[in-house]
Amino acid sequence: NAGVTQTPKFQVLKTGQSMTLQCAQDMNHEYMSWYRQDPGMGLRLIHYSVGAGITDQGEVPNGYNVSRSTTEDFPLRLLSAAPSQTSVYFCASSYSTETHYGYTFGSGTRLTVV
């Protein structure tokens, strides 16, 4: 099925551990992004990419790294997990940076840092 696939769906980390949240899309979308959603709040942009080899910071980039070696994949790396990074993470993609009509979100990764 076409769409945005995020793995894992759930993850528990200890403080200081590192991990990578995976995001893949099979719609040949150029634009991909990562958001975090905290309880009672809207989504906040972490990092985004307008195409393979191009990434940029969003609103809350500290503690996260991204890379975009292929059009399909946009992994998010937590360098040294902290309790403040406990959140639900959403990956999204769109075929264009000019419109979000085709903006598709994954189902999310729920991360808990203890």
Added chain:
Amino acid sequence: GESVGLHLPTLSVQEGDNSIINCAYSNSASDYFIWYKQESGKGPQFIIDIRSNMDKRQGQRVTVLLNKTVKHLSLQIAATQPGDSAVYFCADWGSQTSGSRLTFGEGTQLTVNP
């Protein structure tokens, strides 16, 4: 700085009534707005969008109104159904000068009572 906010965190309506969800934005240069619906445990789902050269756009049972003078937009849902119960977010796709990013409001929890 930029912000996108909603007037009310919760809204409760009777099945069959019309619902109106409001949103204010601060960036007068914003030129594209989107409404999303997020059901529990899922990623946001596109509902309807509107560009700044329009003041109204209609979809199936939904209408978005944009008032650029007071920097306000609203989502109207006609004949609200139990399946409409969700959190609704407005999002602001900033102008090209502000970069290619989507800024979300905090969300309004819509509850539809049978």
